[in-house]
Amino acid sequence: MTAPPQQAPGRPGSAGSLATYVFAVCGPDRPAHPGPASGHAGGGPLRFLDVGPLRAVVQDVPADAFSESALRERLTDPAELERCARTHHDVVTAAASGGPTVPLPLATLYLGDERARAALAESQDRFRTVLDRTAGRVEWAVKVYLTQSGAPSGTAAPPGTPQPGRPGSEAGAGRAYLNRLRGLRQEREQRQERALAAAEQVDSAVRELAAGSVRRRPHGPEATGEGRTQVMNAAYLIAEDSGGELASTIGRLRGSPDFDGIEIDISGPWAPYSFTDGAVHAGHQ
Template sequence: MTVTPQYQPGPADRTGAPATYVFAVCGADRPARMDPAHGHPGGGPLRFLAVGPLRAVVQDVPAEAFSEAALRERLTDPAELERCARTHHDVVTAAATGGPTVPLPLATLYLGDERAAAALGAEQERFRAALDRIAGRAEWAVKVYLTQPGAGNGNGNGAPGNGAAPSETLPPDAPSGTGQGAGRAYLNRLRGARQQREQCQERALAAAEQVDSAVRELAAGSVRRRPHGPEATGQGRTQVMNAAYLIAEERGGQLARTVGRLRSTPGFDGIEIEVSGPWAPYSFTDGGVHAGHP
């Protein structure tokens, strides 16, 4: 993951004045203060900053610790990146419990409240449109996998299943016997294994389209992303669909029933459907609505 801070260090960094870290933008109908247990260590309490008729969830943080150079160094450490991302997500999630909330990208910083309010205020119409769109709705992630032998049966419980894809390769000593007959048999087995893999992949893609079609009927919006590779999914399964859906809060139970029905559909052996949520709708707010440069 590459993080580009929305922040350009300047002379103000050396004055000792804190930088303003912006987590999200929400409506004006919020309590006076945020939960002080959240936020980046070393920073001040979370608070709201007026942005015209809207409110930004912000925190004062040490400018020297959140400069572009400092962040680039810190966020090359996977553990530090995870900690910062988790803190950012926790604050956004806390803000979203109070109503529609537009998350901003990780490491969105400004040299003071005045610059933050000016930059965010220039985008307030886009923020208002995003808030209207996500009101009463949440994001759900739905992923579909083709499982390998012993990796799962498509119900998400990790139990051995049937109908999974065959092994990618045959053993090195697969040819048996001697002569052209043995070589031809080996090639036929290799060809048959490849055809079976292709059939399994086609079946998984068809299942993914069936899942997408069924969930989109419940959703106000959807986003399909490039599937993750084995470094993210682990060995033993291949991700064939990676999608997010914007679904009304009261339809969460309907989503669960729809996915349950799909999991028991004939032909879904060896297909795993993974659902997570509800989340703050990161995928449906114009990428968090990037708000200019400080």
């Protein structure tokens, strides 16, 4: 799965050789063009590649710019990674606007059309299963955070600090300090437990609307920023016409007294990235 992309006729590695980049797989009932997106800069126009009864959204791209080594170098640059990911997402979104679509991972490349067709054909049954499951449905992301609102305030006084109006021994001050630390720790634990209970309440409510759900490991502070802790990171497969019901459900939860100091973020609708069930692996083939 790590062979370099097939070169166009001529010497391998020669200028002008092309690889086949695959964005997504769709059902057969599609218009003549994949949609308004333009694909990766420097590549050819987006087009459909027939894979049995299915159609793949593909683009001819320069093999030298999309070789395994070139991609490795490009995708370690955050700005370039963002550009490639955004282009990939825009094409998948445009394709999904026309009907059920299976998004493929970023940088799925093949050794030309015949290799792409052969490899994708091996996954036809899985593609059809995903297309049937996601027809008329979209993905929504739901994240729950514990914020600093309502967090324990103040800091514990160091041992030996006299208490105003209550002179006492150093030992007494030390005990008070330890009690203060214990109380702060217990309060943090209680807040964490309450946040986890709130996350389960959110998950239970949204799953009533969903045909499928995926729970992922919560992001750390490097992604969420200071001042809030992510306690739930989930995606749900929901009917296209149920977005309003989802918004009402989240609004009701946000207004509950149990959610003081709890944030709920939702985003979508997206193509069903989380529900492809590994229909195909990314990489050069």
